[in-house]
Amino acid sequence: MTPETATPVVALLLTLVLAPLVPGVATRTRALLTGRRGSPVWQLYADLWKLSRRGIVYARVTSAPFRLVPIAALGSVVAAALLVPLDGRASIFAFPGDIVAFAYALALARFVLVLGALDTGSSFEGMGASREVTFAALVEFALFVSLAALSVATHQLSLSGLAGAPLAERWTSATPALGMVAAGLFILLLAECSRSPVDDPTTHLELTMIHEVMILDHSGPDLGVILYASSVKLSVLAALVARIVWPVARLAPAARLGALAAALVLMGVLVGVVESSMARLKLPKVPLYIASGAALSALGLVLLLR
């Protein structure tokens, strides 16, 4: 097993390990910037450990979908991660059009999550589900604007092509367009992972929540796995954005792995900065926010098509 073939696997494992760190870093940065000490960066690890040993409470009305939520969430996020060139050059599994597979794998997780929320019959979780699907539909749209732009730019149909070696050359020729696309992607990342300004993971008022409110009834290991899965999702997307902004395909394997770790931490910091700098939007404003992300990418796409 040469390092070239090994690095993608290592990178995946690295991501899986470091994933809980990213939200931690984000919240910590935010705390520091707002002048508080805040919780330590490895807070999430501790929470997960605690949760894994707590008991589970299932609501009486719930059925299979509710039980399925953590399984699908983790499984499909990992499956999606297989398609991302985390190490900056190649993903573990790639095929033409796998960007569709990537997006739809995440959609699968969302589908199950929403059904689980509706399974409880609670109006709050129904509300959360409704918001989730609303914003997700728009994010899907914006996401594919960006992916289409990248595919036009690189003449590639797979993520490892889009975000891998071929992109590096294009940066020199089409910097502004790709810059816009990358910015758009970052905006979407915040929305997709329900971070501020779309959602505030730290709030405790159900009426304002989106993601959190959908998992109100989950507890113990279930809740833990769900939280872990969403952190993995965050870091995978973060890695993807990082790879696009900062193609490292030419570096040596070890360096690329280091770059991955650095990228994850940096993105975490970046998310924290954003969260500290702007407050959560009123819900009716969110579509506008997502649309702005889409608009940026669309502008890039048009520039590339021209």
Next chain:
Amino acid sequence: MLLWIGLGLLVLAAAVQVALRRRGGADTIFAILVLAGSAMGIAAAAGVLLDGATVSTTIASVLPGGDWVVGIDPLSAVFLVAIFVVGAMSAVYGIGYMRYDRELVAWPSHAFFALEVAALVLVVCARSVVPFMGAWELMAIGSLLLILTEHRHAESRRAGFIYIVATHVGTLALFALFAVLARDTGDWSFGALAQGTHAAGAARNAVLVLALVGFGVKAGLFPLHFWLPPAHAAAPSHVSALMSGVVIKIGVYGLLRVVWLVGPPPLWWGWTVLAIGTLSAVLGVLWALAQHDVKRLLAYHSVENIGIILMGLGVGALASAYGQPTLAALGYGAALLHTVNHALFKSLLFLCAGAVYRETGTRDLEQLGGLARRMPVVWLLFAVGAAAIVGLPPLNGFVSEWLVYRGLLQAGQSAEPLRLAVLATPALALVGGLALACFAKVAGVAFLGTPRSSRAAEATEPSIWLRGPAFLIAVACAVIGIVPPLVVPVVLRTGSFVASEPVDSSFVAASMQGAWQVAGFAALLLAAIAISALVMRWLRARVQRRVSDTWGCGYSRVTARMQYTASSFAEPLLDVFGRASGVRTHRGATVFHSEPFDLVLDRAVAPVWASIQRAAVRLRGLQQGRLRTYLVYVVGTLTALLAYLVIRGGAR
């Protein structure tokens, strides 16, 4: 030959229903005959699909238009498979379905159903104008009679009327279409017509426009879709399954057949098809989101999926116009595969919805809830269908949408203006997201949570007649989704047949590889989920579990009435799209309710028809019963003619 036997068995099945009426055993014999006939037909079609050869027979005829040609080529074979599978399953399902309604006499509708399937087969097998139009109209009339099965309800009568008028307009468009095609030849077999028109530009444009109208009505394209929701809602569910699964697909067949007839279509047509497809897809799913009647909702999803199919078709047309045969084959193939897949999962969904309707007696989402516990099998099947139609891996919907995406993205990489087609990609993604929202709503509100009405609370699992066929279709969905190599090469070869390009083996090989990779991804996904399932099992085993009420966020107890309703679930999303979402909302202090309406039917078609009627009423004054007035008409006419005579040189 097999096909003829199959047709014969179908007709025989109808005859059995007529002969035995309500006597025992009729239904069983009927089911057996239909299944046997369909098996024959599928065998015949499969034969053609495997060795790509075209079989056809000629029947001497003395009607204008020369001999009748009937046969199977790859294009019709693909549709034959869909027709026979969906037809047979729905027919069997129908037996159980009609038994719920005691006072309705079921045997005529069963007989009509078998004949309708036969008519569909004839439509896709006809190779010359007269038999095609004949079978076409038989199909239309058959569907009318099936829609009117429950004609004691005014609703179904209205639906039937709208349907038949719309479809007749379409028929007249085809009338004109073939009249233009047959303008310069006395031999109206498709083969001869194909030679006739490749040259003529204006005629070809006329043909293509008329095709969009004539076949568009049948396919339910926006804005010609308006007949579709009422008809699908009014018809019995197995009929809706057939219509939505197969009958409207005949419109797609027609478009592909016309493309095959007139050769590479001009650019404007490709762009138009792509635009209409995108529009239908987005608006269809958006309007579906606004519905509360399960069957209407599914009907609007048919509009959406036809839109997706047309996006593929448009890519194919554009590619062949720009001379990119492989991409053309890809686009047409994607359209074909999505046609087949939609036939499968949409009929599956209709069959499940029908079971729910029969068990609960309502199609209104707001009356349902908690059915997952009452009818787990139906719930499972419905979930499969829903995941498939949303396009989630590892089900068949994903495979065809993946092909469509690939077509659009590859178009985006070409040098010509063709690359602008990539702009449709995000729209397709939006459609996917909206569909997910919509089916999360249906599945969640109808099957999960707690029952919203007593009838929903007392529902039970339906009989095997209903569950069996649905189960088989669900299996088909899963198989295509997990092992796409079974179908992808076939449809791509058919696609290149439609583009009338020689099949390029390297391209097929490449597509085969791609299909295997999709299969690989499906396997990986399943594996990942399995592993995390094991992990969860282990984690859960280590802690103790208990069951209690839902966390009510401080409220004492959660009641069924506190659940989120379908209206409110869809509201924020519809809000984003404002007026286009075609929904009237009533907000009250304690109540939020929304009632959907069809922007085309209620805002355009009905008003126009009303104004035509008003104009007609104004003309009534001409016939006021005075003999002297009538005599004045006569002398007036005569005077006019004499004037014409004088003008046209009546003088010597």
Next chain:
Amino acid sequence: MVVLALVIPLVGSALAFALTSRGARLVVLAAVSAAHVGIVGALWRTPRSSALNGWLGVDSLGLVVLTLVSILFAAVVSYAIGFLREESPRGGRWFAGCLLAFLAATSLVCVSQHLALLWVGMETTTLAIAPLIFHRHDRRSLEAVWKYLVLSSVGIAFALLGVFLLATAQPMAPGSRPLMFGDLLATAHSLDRAWLRAAYVFALTGFGTKMGLAPLHSWKPDTYGEAPSLVSALMSGALTSCAFVGLARFTAIVFAAGLDDFARPLLIAFGLASLVVATAFVIGQSDVKRLLAYSSVEHMGLLVLGLGVGGAGAFGSVLHVLNNGMAKGMLFLAAGNMVMATGSSAAADLRGLRRTRPISAALLLVGLFAVTGSPPFGLFVSEFAIVTGAIREHHIWVAIALLGLLSIIFAGIGGMLLGVVFGERASGDEGNGSAPPESPWLVSGPLALAAIVLLLGVYIPAPLRESLADAARMLGGGVP
């Protein structure tokens, strides 16, 4: 042989007036009709047979229409037997007599090669049918027959003037016999253009009135609405077709004389006008028989339109005469059954009759699709040929207007007939729930006609096709 086709019905009519027992009268009716069918069959075997030194003769057009008349009459007779059983004032003496006289007159129109003789036959049909319209002897039928008499007499008078003008146009060459159709056709180019034009204008008005082309159609709804259904069937099926024969003969001469550019616009204008009027009055029509009357106006329009566009259109309209005659007859008879059951022809009263009159209801449904030119019925083939003709002869706009109007007409007719067939009675009562089953006499006729219309949609016998093509060529057209 040709003469027999006229004499036998005449004798039968005389007998019917003479005989006193109804039974005998019905026997005569049936026998004559059977004999007539037989004669027509024989005529098919011996084409071009003629009599009275050529005054009577059978050409393709005449033979086709004669066949239509004969078959339709047979169907009507079988219906009349059931009809006279159910309701027959005064033993149906006038009824049988006039029916047979009508048969004689229509046969005369079909076989007369002398145009003045044709006119005589035409006028006689009017007179023979009038007492039948008046069958019910009430105010409404009185009004109907009065309007019919005056309007069609005036119209037919114009036709006579047309005949005279044509005679004037004919040069007095020693060889050519005046007003003999064959000679006129042969020597068409030597006719005086001006007189010929004038003749055509009057003939068009006259025969147009008899056909019921808009705006000369105003007698149609009243007459068809009030006459007994079988009479309406005969009029819409046979009488109008005979009028078409007259018009067609004039048109053939005019075309042969090379006046196409003069005649075609007139025909197309009449056709479109009829379609428009039919459309306007079909929508929201509340009475079934009046609806069928307007549908008849529509189809007459199609006939002249086919002649006007020429080419395949001519073939189409000759074939359409046949199809429309059969379909109309079938519809009127089927509707008649329902009207007889309720005593009213208002659509609202006929709803829900499918329980007691299932066969008639089914026939109405079949008729709806047949009469709107849906495949696989014969009218599809003919209407398709007409549309093809319009497009081939570069009348694109005519074709477009035609299709648009046809679709609206379909909505109108479909709206009513579907309501009648599938609708429920407004008042919940099941109406005559205990009505006797439909008598075979009353359904066999329309069933047979329906079968023929369907057959013509899938198979046209070779000899018939030959005659149609021949007639089309005579009318300056060709075979599609």
Next chain:
Amino acid sequence: MHSLIEPLLLAVVLTTFAVLGTSRVTACVRMLAVQGALLGVLSVAVERHVSPHAVALGAGTVVIKALVLPWFLRWAMREASVRREVEPAIGYMASLLLGAVVVGLSFAVASRLPAVGGEQGTAAGLLVPIALATLLSGFVVLITRSKAITQVVGYLMLENGVYLFGLTLVDRISFLVEVGVLLDVFVAVFIMGIVVFHINREFDSISAANLVELKES
């Protein structure tokens, strides 16, 4: 014999005007009878050499148009006890003016038509316009008079116009046809008379203006 044609034709025109002008139904019928007689004589007069056919035809015309039909109409009136007034929709003066207009019009149209071929030149030259005039005045009567009986009169005048025109080609239309035409007209009027009779039975007056029951509501 030939010299008679013109005065006879003028007489025909006069009868036409009389019908238009008179206020009495009986007078209308009488004038019609006179017209019929004139036609009968004309059909002989137009012939150069008197032929038995022409004589027979003339005789038949006189019998039917001058004797039988008028008598029959009077019978119908008597049975139906028709009120004597014509009750026109427009005044007599107006009808007369209309008649004048019609006559002028027919002469105008006739002047644009080629001459009727053959020897009886001038006579025919007058024949065609007067035939047209009679026909059109018949139409005027049909449209302006509301009584059923007067409409029959109008129809007969119209018919006479056509018949007059037919006289231009006695040598071409064979005797048989002429007779057939004559008989048809006879039967037509006969049936009309019957209907008029019935109309009176059903409705109190026989004004055709009452017959407006059948219409599109």
